[in-house]
Every structure is written in C-alpha cells, then in structure tokens.
Amino acid sequence: MSDSSPFPFIYLASQSPRRAQLLDQLGVPHRLLLATPDEDAEALETVQPGESPRDYVQRVTALKLDAAVARHARRSLAGGPILCADTTVALDLDILGKPQDADDARRMLARLAGRTHSVFTAIALQNGSQRHAALSVSDVRFAPLSPAAIDAYIAGGEPFGKAGAYGVQGAAAAFIEHMSGSYSGIMGLPMFETAQLLDRAGIARGYACKTS
Template identity: 65%
Template sequence: MIYLASQSPRRRQLLDQIGVAHQLLLPGEDEDAEALEAERPGEPPEAYVRRVTLAKLQAALQRLERRALPAAPVLAADTTVALEARILGKPRDASDARDMLAALSGRAHRVLTAVALGGVPGRDAALALSVSTVRFAPLPAQAIERYVDGGEPFGKAGGYAIQGAIAAWVERVEGSHSGIVGLPLFETAGLLRQAGLLPP
C-alpha cells in the first residue's frame, strides 16, 4: 500500500488501473496546498513542475508524520501545461479559462507531469518526468464558450481535461496519454518497481 498525496480522482483511477493499492493523504484545513503551486518569475516549466512535485511530496511526508499514520511510501504528482515558455496553471475564473483555451487553439503545447516517490526505507526520494505534446485544432469561440460553461476547465492545468469533451478538438498527441491525464503510468510503475513496490 502507498499513500497518494493528490485530490485528483483521475490519479486514483490510474493507480487502480495498474493494481496499486493506495490511500489518500490529503492536506488539512491548516495547510495552504495551493501556495505550493505558486510560480517564480522566469522559472522554466520543467524546473517548475519538478520543484512543485517535490514540495508536494515533502508536505505529504510531514503530514504523514504529524498525523502519526502507519508508515508507507508516499506518491505525489503535478501536471503543468506549457505554451512555449509560458506556464498555464489552473484558470482563476471563466474569463481566464477562455483566454487559455484561445491561446491553445490551433497550436501545439506541452504537458509536463512529474511524479515523485518518497518515504521508502533506505531510499532517497525519486522523481520522474513525462513530457508530451498535444495539438488542438482551431477552437471556435462557440466551442470554447460551451466548454467553459460546462465547468470542466476549472481545477485543471491549462483549463482542460483531455479525457473530457475537449477531446473532440485534439488533433494530435505525442507522448504519454496517462501523463496528460495526470499520472504517467510508465514512469510511475518504474519508480514503484525500483522501490520494490511492484513486481518486475
């Protein structure tokens, strides 16, 4: 069993898909989880997603100790959408979501998901990074409006979920589909195997 330091139901489903037993280890009301995702000026997307993922892992390990829960490895992840050097985080409101989707329309962008595993006896924390490319067809203004009105962009990096309705406008994907969804299974399984938590 591992702890998953993520509120994402999609990450839970992906761990279930590869047969990894897990329990949630979520922030309490006394923690400002969103503050961990604050951007630093000029920080490249790759550095950002690595830093945020390791910060989430460290916060979760401290949470585990503070709550005196049974010891077990902890998995943390973060997904970032990057349009060239620009980081597109979670939209603040409907206007921000519309702006993000308009910026992504008819263009290719990168989806970076880092996953980190810690709390394994005798091992340092380990991190893996998955980078994929997604290209949207040109998005008509009406399609953007419908998508935003449906509420799907909120709480998602880049303002979209590839497993949702926006998939009808995805022209091309290169890389890891599960990584774009939020947890790259190849990299995750690799970390778990290296730690002896999955059979070879």
C-alpha cells in the first residue's frame, strides 16, 4: 500500500449512507459526487434482455462511473479519484432490483423466503486515466417468511431503495439463516475488494476522517 497518494480524499458517487460509512471504516476521506435529478441516474439501471446478474451489475457500475467522471468535469471540481458501486440481488438468474412499491416489495420477499439467493456488488475506481474494477459475489439464505412477517417488514419502510427489497444491516437480519461471502459486499461496498482497488491505485487509507 502506498502512503504517498497526491489526493487528500476520493469522490464517492453514491447516495448510499452505508457505502459512506464503510469508507469511513476503511479510513478513506471522501466527498460525495451525486447526480442531479436531470441526469436520470435510474435509467442506467435498466436490465438488458438476456443479461446475467454478473454482467448487469458490472455494466451498470461502469456506466455510473462514466457519468460520475463527466459530472466531475462539468462541475470543474478539484482532482481526485472517483469511486462507484452497484449492488443487485439475483434469485437463480432473475435480477431483483429496487421495489417500485409495497406490492413489488411483497412479491420479491415472498420469492426470497425459504430460498438461497446471490448478491452481486461491483465496484469501479477511476484514478486519472486508469480504471480499476472488482466484483464481490455472496450467497444469502432466507428462512421461510409468513405473509404477516413480510407485511410488518414492509410497513417499517426498510425495503424501499434497496435491491431485493431488504437491507442486511437492518431488521431483515432476522430473516437470514445463513450467508457466505462478504457481509460488507451485501451491504453495498465489499471492504476487502475496495481496499485492494485503493491499494492498486496507490491511494492511501487508514486515517479515519470524513471531509464531506
């Protein structure tokens, strides 16, 4: 790991507070580089016909990073590496994105109940002309869930804005019988892979202070 990074922080192009918290845990100062409503960031998450979950999450992450790099240039911001990530949940080969409403969340959770699904999180880092990328794949098994348990979880509001209609770090932890892989990857930013990317890019870490 290099301790001579020329940048005092990196840009995080994500609205997820969990990703910001995990970067803090890695000791990486960061500033948010968020899309404005006119950018229609959600359009980047459209699934292409026949696309596998693995290909989908890596393609979307690359597109988000392209958009963030362009956003950085338009705003004439100070130089710095830019980090993007995207997480998707897949049951077999079906991609379960963010639920559109309560009925959609109910449908997803009912499908996940009593079964094992996969969580794919792709990360990509732009540092000058260099781009580094990595993928984390984890498996999660849910216990059987009653309709009442699903309804109670949805009523708490936690499923919305989350792939697969749940957050591993919240109340849904009580649904999980078993998991394998990266807990932080399931949260949205795999810390081991992220640390490896930062090291490869020569970006110093280990000093926990947040600049945003």
